[in-house]
Amino acid sequence: MSNYSKNSLMQFINPKPDDIEICDVTLRDGEQTPGVVFSREEKIVIAEKLDSIGIEAIEAGFPVVSEEEEATVREIAHLGLDARICCLARSVAKDIDVALRCDVDFVSIFIATSDLHLKYKYHKTFEEAKSCALDVLDYAKDHGLTVRFAAEDATRTDINILKSIFKSAEEHGADYVSIADTVGILSPRTAFYLVSEIKKTIRTKVCIHCHNDLGMAVANTISGAEAGAFQLHTTINGIGERCGNASLEELLVSLRVQYGIERYDISQIVELSGLVEQYSGIPVPRIKPIVGANAFSHESGIHVAAVLEEPMTYELFAPEMVGAKREIIVGKHTGSKALKGVVQKMGYDLTNEQMCVLLDKVKKCGEAKRKVTCDRLSEFISELE
Template structure:
């Protein structure tokens, strides 16, 4: 099976996240960063939105990036005409294919879908662009009709179909079946577009790649409307480790790309969710032996990209003596063995009370307090000893 090709839609679907709007400079910076990281295709906008959008798309086209650029439109003559003004490499034209969308949204019969393909795709392929047909709400469409649509697209010269799980209703098993059926039916590129409503976008995308999809549509850090799309960083690392297939993307570049999106979107990346963020580089707090620093593979399957990021120690209610040593050695303090039980006690109490790990200054304070406690205990012990001695004397 060939290497999966990433088509990143952070600038298109991703910008539909509530409250996210990138400036022109941010859009150009994001496109350049994605391309530099090795993302092969970038979906950059919707020309039919008007002149402003076309200007924004052209600004990215003018960057002459290595990545191929795709523009999005509905499967109409009007959207095709707007798309062709942008000089993008790939024109993606989308149409609903489920009965529920055709009837409720457009009041059109299935036959109309095939007629639109014959009309608009046939026109589109006369350009020198690669043409992709978007099958909106494919996951709720009649599978037999879906095959008919894909065959029709192939017959009229499209090079790709995009299977859109528009509402995020699939699981990996049904995704695999649906893509395998399409794979058998047509000789086209097949792209998977998965939404994360059930937290399955990554699983479904990987299942689709396993079933024969050639392209995966992603967004950085799962950006996108409602629950978002399949996360670029998860697909890249998942494809490599679970499918043994390399997307050609430099994973070392991904943390910086995620930081850029965090800044441009004003949205904090969930540290425990993102495979490229802080959370995954925090040691397992229940690891009492400190094994992760000695035997990484015992505790982590993946090689997490970590440029500029330090592995940290999780200090919580469940941490062990080794975590105490590691946390203090990260501060440049070597802690004597006999102090560790006292420090461990303080750290655990702190974590239980404040529901967070102690900061560096908390750790210094614990150290000072532990010393004082020991002094007190020593004084007590000496007092007791003196008393004992005086008794012996008498």
């Protein structure tokens, strides 16, 4: 039997987003989370782990920010990873010079395209900003760089304007164009529509970069992929500005469970999540999908009894698939059958009378908001003898 439950509805879904690659932006966008700074050593560990999982591209940083950032990006670019390394650059020639010194595989040049950003951030007309961006794109291509041309706040840009600048970028040699949902305004349907419309206009590979302000970043990324987006952007644990970005672990497991895309080694996901939790200082919520402490925890009596007999009754996929472990919790909601199963797995054989006494102790402990661990349960059992 497979270690995950297949979605029988997926056979009716078309198309399958199998022509994709993932660009993880934890080291750049993730580090823009307020209060987060990764050390050089931490960035290298994260990059190496992403590479071992099979992530195709890693955005190593924004090297123009500081000499230390530039040195770190350069070092990651020279680690000899299979993943291609990129860095971020403004539409400024100086940023391209720094990217060249870093010896990255490709550079992501961005320019904001929405009226809101043009008026209040750049104080320029669209044509002025476009001309500046295309000049820098030309400069990067003239120096032999592979270029991802990113439209910041693309999802609040008039779609005809967006098509226009992406078409121009293609004509100037851009290797990718990137749709940035900068404030997370997309929904799955609008993500699919937008990517589909852009794909009608250009032949260049399309990237989608989603923020999570409405909690739909992963869903929007998947919808974009279904519409033909090639490069999907993520961060580990979904960290990033404000409410974060599309979560790497949620996307990887969704691709496997929903579409059977198995080329990524997701058995390392929990370990990687823990590293980023430690390095960033941002706790992973207990209820976070895939890597949260509760992802494979069961307490309700009916659930526990079923899981003890067949885990797939209440688990979409086996915890071992992502490097996690199942936890059976006994407490207020534990039933007699579930408790008996837990006790037997611990190696005890209690009478019905003993089980009734033990269940009463467990429920009282749970109602007092005290967690009943296996050690505590063993203590309760020893008091019965």
